[in-house]
Amino acid sequence: xxxxxxxxxxxxxxxxxxxxxxxxxxxxxxxxxxxxxxxxxxxxxxxxxxxxxxxxxxxxxxxxxxxxxxxxxxxxxxxxxxxxxxxxxxxxxxxxxxxxxxxxxxxxxxxxxxxxxxxxxxxxxxxxxxxxxxxxxxxxxxxxxxxxxxxxxxxxxxxxxxxxxxxxxxxxxxxxxxxxxxxxxxxxxxxxxxxxxxxxxxxxxxxxxxxxxxxxxxxxxxxxxxxxxxxxxxxxxxxxxxxxxxxxxxxxxxxxxxxxxxxx
Amino acid sequence: xxxxxxxxxxxxxxxxxxxxxxxxxxxxxxxxxxxxxxxxxxxxxxxxxxxxxxxxxxxxxxxxxxxxxxxxxxxxxxxxxxxxxxxxxxxxxxxxxxxxxxxxxxxxxxxxxxxxxxxxxxxxxxxxxxxxxxxxxxxxxxxxxxxxxxxxxxxxxxxxxxxxxxxxxxxxxxxxxxxxxxxxxxxxxxxxxxxxxxxxxxxxxxxxxxxxxxxxxxxxxxxxxxxxxxxxxxxxxxxxxxxxxxxxxxxxxxxxxxxxxxxxxxxxxxxxxxxxxxxxxxxxxxxxxxxxxxxxxxxxxxxxxxxxxxxxxxxxxxxxxxxxxxxxxxxxxxxxxxxxxxxxxxxxxxxxxxxxxxxxxxxxxxxxxxxxxxxxxxxxxxxxxxxxxxxxxxxxxxxxxxxxxxxxxxxxxxxxxxxxxxxxxxxxxxxxxxxxxxxxxxxxxxxxxxxxxxxxxxxxxxxxxxxxxxxxxxxxxxxxxx
Numbered sequence: 133x134x135x136x137x138x139x140x141x142x143x144x145x146x147x148x149x150x151x152x153x154x155x156x157x158x159x160x161x162x163x164x165x166x167x168x169x170x171x172x173x174x175x176x177x178x179x180x181x182x183x184x185x186x187x188x189x190x191x192x193x194x195x196x197x198x199x200x201x202x203x204x205x206x207x208x209x210x211x212x213x214x215x216x217x218x219x220x221x222x223x224x225x226x227x228x229x230x231x232x233x234x235x236x237x238x239x240x241x242x243x244x245x246x247x248x249x250x251x252x253x254x255x256x257x258x259x260x261x262x263x264x265x266x267x268x269x270x271x272x273x274x275x276x277x278x279x280x281x282x283x284x285x286x287x288x289x290x291x292x293x294x295x296x297x298x299x300x301x302x303x304x305x306x307x308x309x310x311x312x313x314x315x316x317x318x319x320x321x322x323x324x325x326x327x328x329x330x331x332x333x334x335x336x337x338x339x340x341x342x343x344x345x346x347x348x349x350x351x352x353x354x355x356x357x358x359x360x361x362x363x364x365x366x367x368x369x370x371x372x373x374x375x376x377x378x379x380x381x382x383x384x385x386x387x388x389x390x391x392x393x394x395x396x
Numbered sequence: 397x398x399x400x401x402x403x404x405x406x407x408x409x410x411x412x413x414x415x416x417x418x419x420x421x422x423x424x425x426x427x428x429x430x431x432x433x434x435x436x437x438x439x440x441x442x443x444x445x446x447x448x449x450x451x452x453x454x455x456x457x458x459x460x461x462x463x464x465x466x467x468x469x470x471x472x473x474x475x476x477x478x479x480x481x482x483x484x485x486x487x488x489x490x491x492x493x494x495x496x497x498x499x500x501x502x503x504x505x506x507x508x509x510x511x512x513x514x515x516x517x518x519x520x521x522x523x524x525x526x527x528x529x530x531x532x533x534x535x536x537x538x539x540x541x542x543x544x545x546x547x548x549x550x551x552x553x554x555x556x557x558x559x560x561x562x563x564x565x566x567x568x569x570x571x572x573x574x575x576x577x578x579x580x581x582x583x584x585x586x587x588x589x590x591x592x593x594x595x596x597x598x599x600x601x602x603x604x605x606x607x608x609x610x611x612x613x614x615x616x617x618x619x620x621x622x623x624x625x626x627x628x629x630x631x632x633x634x635x636x637x638x639x640x641x642x643x644x645x646x647x648x649x650x651x652x653x654x655x656x657x658x659x660x661x662x663x664x665x666x667x668x669x670x671x672x673x674x675x676x677x678x679x680x681x682x683x684x685x686x687x688x689x690x691x692x693x694x695x696x697x698x699x700x701x702x703x704x705x706x707x708x709x710x711x712x713x714x715x716x717x718x719x720x721x722x723x724x725x726x727x728x729x730x731x732x733x734x735x736x737x738x739x740x741x742x743x744x745x746x747x748x749x750x751x752x753x754x755x756x757x758x759x760x761x762x763x764x765x766x767x768x769x770x771x772x773x774x775x776x777x778x779x780x781x782x783x784x785x786x787x788x789x790x791x792x793x794x795x796x797x798x799x800x801x802x803x804x805x806x807x808x809x810x811x812x813x814x815x816x817x818x819x820x821x822x823x824x825x826x827x828x829x830x831x832x833x834x835x836x837x838x839x840x841x842x843x844x845x846x847x848x849x850x851x852x853x854x855x856x857x858x859x860x861x862x863x864x865x866x867x868x869x870x871x872x873x874x875x876x877x878x
Contacts (some may be wrong), residue, residue, distance in 0.1 A: 197766060202679065229768030239759035242782045249779070252767045302763065309768060 145318060146173040147326045148313055149194060149231075154208035156189055156198065158291050163189050167209075167369045169362055171313065176335060176344045178358035178375065180351060181392065185364040187347045188236075191315050194345065195231035196224040212312075229256055232311035232342075236318040238298030240290030240305075245282050248290040248301055249273060252308040270310055274306035275341075277334050296327025303334060307342070316346040320353065332357050351391055363387045397460065402455070402557055410448035413568045417443030420575050434582035442581045443571035445588050451564040453595075458556045466548050472539040488538060495519075495542045496549070498528035508686045513539060611856060614849035622843040627850060631814035635833065643847045645854060647813040650719050651823035652855075655805060656798040657736045658819065662738025663798075664791055667745025674746070675753035676775055686749065694743040698803040705736040705808030718820035726810070731819040733808030737798050744794040752786030753779060785869045792866035796859040802827035826855050 149171035156164035164186045169179050171194075189198070196217060198204040210217050214359040217227055229252070240248050249269045252258070259265040269286075273279040278300045282293070290301055299319060307315060316335070320328040335344055337359050348354050354361050355375060362372040363384075371378060371387045382388045406646070418440030425431040432439075467489060500507050502522060512519040516533040518720055523530060575581070619627070622643060630644025670690065674683050710727035713735075718724050756779050764774040780787070802825075810822035811832060832846040 193846065194717065195766065197762065200762070200765060225768050225770050227768075228766055233766035234761055235766070237759055239763040241760060241763065241778050251764070251769075255767070255769050255773050255777070267582075303761070363762055 147171070148173045148344075149210065149212055150214075151190075151193075151210045152208060154190065154193060154206070154210055156186070156193060157205040157207075158201070159203045163367055164193070165367045167364075169369060169372060171343055171345055172360065173312075173343045174339060174341075175360060176339050176346060178354035178359040178361045179345065179347045179364060179391070180349075180354050180361060180390075181364035181370075183349075186367040187362075187364045188317050190364070191317055191345060191347050194313070194315055195228045195233055197228070197233065199224055208319045229309045230311055231315060232306035232309065234299070234303050234306050234314065234316045234319050237322050238295060238302050240298050240301050242289065242291060244287045245290045245293070245301060246286040248303050249308055251305060256309060258309065272304040272308045273301075275307060275334075275338070276300045277330060277337075280305055294327075296323050298322055298332060299327065300334065301332060303338075304330070307338070311342060313343045313345065316344065318347050318349060321349060328353070351379070363390060365390070399455075402560060403452075406448050406451050406560065409564050409568060410444040412543040413443040413447040413571060414440035414566075417441075417571060420572060421577070421581070424575070425577050432577050433580050434585075436587050438581035439575050439579070442588065443568065444573070444583045444584070445687045446571035447564050448567075449588075449592065450567050451560045454563055455556065455560050458552075458559070462552050462556075464547075466545055466552065469548060473541040473544055474537050489541075491534065492538055492541045492545060494528055495523065495530070495534055495538070496545045498523040498526055499546060500541065501526055501528075513543060553782055573873045601766040603798070608856070611849050611853045614846055615853045618843055618846035618850045621846065627847070631815055634828070635847070637842070637844050639842075641844055643843065645826070645851065647815045648824065648826045648829050648851065649854075650815050651730065651805075651809070651813065652799055652825040652827075654730050654819070654823060655737060655801075655809060655825055656795060658731060658734025659737035659741055659798040660795055662735055662790065663741040663745050663794055666738075667742045667794070668749055668787065670781075671746045671749035671753055672775060676771065676779070687747070690746055691743050693740065694747070696740070698740065698801060699807075701736050701740050702803045702807030705804055706734050709736055710808060713820065721820075723818055726811035726820065726822045728808060729820045730809050730820040733805045734819070736808055737801055737804050740801070740804065741794040741798055744797055745790055748790035748793065749783070750786050752783045752790065755786070756782045785872055789866040789870035792862050792869070796862040796866075799859055799862070800827060800855065801825075802831060806831070826851050830855075857875040 147170045149169075150165055151169045153163060154167040154169075155162070160311055167190055169177075169190075179191060180271075181187050192198045193206050193210060194217075198206060206218060212227070212231070216222070241251065242253070249272055250265055253265055253268050259268060270279060270283075273282065278297060281297060282288075282301075290298065293301060299322070303319070320331050323331065332353065335346065338344055345356075346357065350371075358375045360373065361375040361378040363370045363378065363382075363386075365386055371382060371384045373383075378387060379391055383393065418436045421432055421439035422436050429436055470483060470492055471489055473851055474492075502512075503509050505526075507522075512522050512684075516535075516539065519539075520530050533739070587859050627643055627645055629646065630642060631646045632642040632644050633647045635641040635643060670686075674687055678686060695828065706727075710729065710732040713729060714725060714727045718729065719725070760778050760782060761774055764778045765771070769777070805825045805828050809824060809825045809828075811828055812822045813829065814821065815826050830848045830851050833845055833851075
């Protein structure tokens with residue numbers, strides 16, 4: 133595993149995902165308007181903004197999860213390493229193995245902890261035998277900082293863990309397929325402060341291997357974990373830049389109002 | 397006073413109680429309702445409830461208990477020496493009841509019935525013209541019993557009317573006496589409503605208990621006349637009303653289970669797959685008309701399914717499968733009944749499973765799809781395992797429905813009790829035999845009729861066990877997502 137990681141390590145300034153003039157419609161409702169975003173490799177990008185501003189919607193465009201909503205329509209161009217992800221030749225199922233996702237609420241499957249983590253490798257046929265599968269399960273649980281807590285009860289149901297453990301289990305599950313990008317939709321909103329701190333620490337560690345995109349309601353969290361921040365408001369991308377610059381010296385007055393608590 | 401009139405009077409008293417109670421409350425505070433604990437209608441309501449409800453309950457209880465008391469009284473008057481050969485006192489009581497009803501009818505027409513009581517011949521003739529046909533002339537003791545039944549019936553009715561009215565008036569007075577500005581009428585109404593709701597649920601429970609008890613008593617009666625070991629372990633079902641019957645339940649249980657299993661083999665895959673289609677793949681507009689269309693199947697009367705089995709499916713199976721394969725040439729077969737019954741229970745499986753699959757949180761599907769699973773992998777590996785306990789519950793409910801089905805079996809599988817593996821053979825089930833043992837003019841004393849209760853009790857235990865298992869599984873499933 134380590135060798136593979138070294139091989140795939142590239143310059144941190146490579147653009148992983150590039151969105152240009154992205155539009156999203158729910159029926160007649162124009163939810164995302166003209167969004168241009170570059171997601172850098174090995175970087176944590178935070179999407180912030182008030183509720184209903186479209187940040188989760190945009191996140192779900194990046195791995196085509198919006199395909200599961202019948203009335204949803206996406207226009208504009210979104211590319212992963214230069215290839216359009218909405219090209220008809222792209223299989224959304226394969227795409228989602230390359231761009232993993234962690235959801236707002238922990239959603240472990242009603243299976244054992246082991247089977248939860250082994251789910252991705254099993255359906256994609258990533259392993260040749262049980263030993264390899266065991267190795268992937270262990271390394272992913274270790275990366276998700278959960279191994280020590282669950283190593284003695286891998287066959288216990290995943291739904292029996294605490295909220296924070298469940299969310300780390302979901303993160304472990306999401307990284308088993310070695311995705312290139314990890315999308316996180318408010319991963320800490322259902323967690324207590326201690327579990328939140330653990331997950332944030334984890335995000336920072338994951339940055340060395342993946343590009344991470346995180347949607348968050350908490351500006352402190354965005355400031356703590358991200359290197360780049362995008363501020364969405366009413367379906368528009370208002371401002372996108374270095375996290376430090378967005379929080380200390382915003383260019384747009386709307387960003388300034390939001391981070392100082394006047395809108396939102 | 398007739399019952400309807402009595403109820404009307406009680407209702408009028410209740411309305412009066414409402415108006416008076418409300419007025420009294422308002423008058424006590426001289427129109428300033430802010431000084432009352434509750435709004436004025438509550439004072440009226442509690443008075444009306446106290447007036448009407450206890451009296452209604454008294455009437456209901458009286459009407460239930462009255463026949464029991466009166467009949468034992470009349471039964472004692474019947475002279476055992478006068479009983480015709482082969483007739484028990486209970487059977488004579490049926491005559492007594494009919495004569496009494498006939499006399500009441502004549503009296504209601506304004507005829508003088510006193511001379512009729514003196515002459516049995518005239519009485520029989522008069523009753524014949526009134527539409528009550530008696531086999532023989534009533535004996536003197538029957539007449540005495542009839543007269544006693546009628547007179548004590550009248551007395552009892554009068555006593556009930558008086559008691560109900562007194563109780564209603566007492567309730568009214570009690571309700572009015574309690575009205576004071578600080579009386580918490582609102583809370584009292586609430587309390588009263590709770591007791592009423594509790595009584596309603598008690599009726600359902602007591603009815604179940606009553607049904608089980610009656611089954612149980614008659615079954616015990618049956619097992620006194622017929623050995624239980626024979627009933628449960630004999631493989632021959634051959635009732636003979638002359639006596640010497642062989643009443644083994646095994647062929648019937650076998651038929652029941654065989655038909656139900658075939659029905660489930662048909663219904664479970666079809667129902668489950670259509671549920672998966674509806675819940676996971678169908679668009680909203682498709683679902684909007686497909687789901688009700690499937691549920692229409694559940695609304696078709698079973699006798700119509702029976703006709704379908706008798707006229708279409710049975711001959712079809714015989715001509716194209718059973719005869720060519722040399723498996724028999726009966727158009728009634730287990731297969732016919734099983735197939736048609738399977739179609740009947742499809743909506744039970746599909747509709748319940750559809751609801752259960754829909755109840756699986758969307759987040760689980762998202763999680764699986766987000767890992768790059770296809771929809772069918774998601775359904776097989778995540779959605780169905782999550783919904784499985786509920787689906788098992790749905791299947792068990794469908795099974796208990798199939799086990800209790802009668803009409804389709806009579807028309808599709810025939811009425812011949814036998815133990816056979818051949819699905820194209822005519823067989824029959826427990827329910828069908830219950831019907832055939834009880835139809836016709838038979839008395840409830842021989843094992844041939846009483847066996848119906850033992851059969852019913854066995855069936856009840858079977859479906860009860862299935863329902864309990866289903867409930868336990870469904871409950872376990874609910875706990876998982878809360």
